Amino acid sequence: MLLITNVETYTPTPVGRPDILLAGGRIERIAAGQRLPEGGGERVDGSGLVAVPGFIDGHVHVTGGGGEGGYATRTPELMLSDAIAGGITTIVGCLGTDGVTRSPEGLLAKARGLADEGLSTFIYTGHYAVPVQTITGSIERDLLLIDKVIGVGEVALSDHRSTQPTFDEFARVAAEARRGGILSGKAGVVNVHMGDGPRGLSLLRRIVAETEIPITQFLPTHINRNATLFEDGIAWAKSGGLVDFTTSTVPAFLAEGEVKSSAGLKRMLDAGVSIARITFTSDGQGSLPDFDAQGRLRRLEVGRVTSLFAEVRDAVQHEGVALEVALQTITSNPARILKLKGKGQLAAGADADLVLLDATTLAIRGVIAGGTWLMRDGQAQKKGTFEA
Numbered sequence: 001m002l003l004i005t006n007v008e009t010y011t012p013t014p015v016g017r018p019d020i021l022l023a024g025g026r027i028e029r030i031a032a033g034q035r036l037p038e039g040g041g042e043r044v045d046g047s048g049l050v051a052v053p054g055f056i057d058g059h060v061h062v063t064g065g066g067g068e069g070g071y072a073t074r075t076p077e078l079m080l081s082d083a084i085a086g087g088i089t090t091i092v093g094c095l096g097t098d099g100v101t102r103s104p105e106g107l108l109a110k111a112r113g114l115a116d117e118g119l120s121t122f123i124y125t126g127h128y129a130v131p132v133q134t135i136t137g138s139i140e141r142d143l144l145l146i147d148k149v150i151g152v153g154e155v156a157l158s159d160h161r162s163t164q165p166t167f168d169e170f171a172r173v174a175a176e177a178r179r180g181g182i183l184s185g186k187a188g189v190v191n192v193h194m195g196d197g198p199r200g201l202s203l204l205r206r207i208v209a210e211t212e213i214p215i216t217q218f219l220p221t222h223i224n225r226n227a228t229l230f231e232d233g234i235a236w237a238k239s240g241g242l243v244d245f246t247t248s249t250v251p252a253f254l255a256e257g258e259v260k261s262s263a264g265l266k267r268m269l270d271a272g273v274s275i276a277r278i279t280f281t282s283d284g285q286g287s288l289p290d291f292d293a294q295g296r297l298r299r300l301e302v303g304r305v306t307s308l309f310a311e312v313r314d315a316v317q318h319e320g321v322a323l324e325v326a327l328q329t330i331t332s333n334p335a336r337i338l339k340l341k342g343k344g345q346l347a348a349g350a351d352a353d354l355v356l357l358d359a360t361t362l363a364i365r366g367v368i369a370g371g372t373w374l375m376r377d378g379q380a381q382k383k384g385t386f387e388a
């Protein structure tokens with residue numbers, strides 16, 4: 001048992017300074033005046049700290065991604081330390097452009113490995129391509145038969161790397177995801193990689209207009225990748241759609257018109273989009289080019305999962321978005337949209353996944369996953385199997 005006393009708490013709704021009692025990997029109680037039972041447990045003074053739900057990163061290339069500049073540009077796998085540094089206790093793994101040298105089976109194995117190391121993990125089946133490459137033969141079967149599969153993606157649209165699915169082909173993907181989701185009690189979300197192409201969200205709009213599939217079946221990501229797509233995303237969200245921002249970036253992308261997630265969040269809220277429709281993900285372990293001042297490729301960088309909370313913090317500290325609002329993009333919203341039970345909120349009965357922030361700087365000081373310390377006083381308490 002672990003008792004954190006007198007800690008400023010955002011569930012993500014602010015609830016003052018209760019005590020938080022953790023037991024058996026769950027949150028036992030959140031209320032002032034909690035005591036540990038006779039002889040049991042550890043007590044931590046939470047003054048000067050802010051307790052928030054463990055972060056959910058809903059789009060991470062945990063087995064590595066990239067490869068779009070040849071074999072040497074395939075990016076490395078995610079290590080446990082990366083997730084700990086970013087306060088991420090729940091990860092949804094996915095494949096990207098490459099579905100040949102990266103497989104959904106490998107993704108499932110990596111997700112299981114990260115779970116063995118202490119995180120909560122899920123995966124999307126498939127990758128950029130349609131027909132979708134699955135584990136058991138269909139999207140529906142993967143959703144029904146493999147616990148970790150919660151949806152399909154990232155399927156690419158409006159991108160030169162897309163397989164350019166037709167209306168019928170893409171509608172079929174969404175229909176299978178929906179059926180599998182309904183039958184398995186999972187979200188069955190279609191995570192859609194949006195490229196830079198001028199078609200934007202038009203194919204998704206047609207599917208919503210011409211079929212019975214609800215708009216919320218789709219979670220288009222990279223919505224902040226350029227100004228045109230961002231504006232399209234505002235209209236999509238205002239008509240009831242979900243939008244996912246990508247937090248990993250490089251200065252060259254921002255200079256070319258990518259919308260920084262923290263500033264984009266403020267802009268969407270000011271435009272009248274409900275916070276409930278917005279999520280952030282890191283696109284961690286994806287490849288990012290790093291250009292010099294003359295525009296020459298210097299080297300490739302790897303997307304970082306630590307960018308996820310960094311953008312939430314920037315939204316609070318530089319854009320004036322309230323912490324309880326910004327936090328929803330990486331806690332309660334992805335938990336609800338992806339139907340991740342026990343995740344994304346601090347409440348009795350929820351999983352004991354917490355992040356402790358410095359109350360002044362909002363730096364990550366502690367990470368608890370399933371009731372176990374992964375970071376304490378700013379120091380990682382665990383390492384991945386092959387980390388030095």
Ligand code: ZN
Pocket residue numbers: 096154193194222
């Ligand atoms: Zn993508």
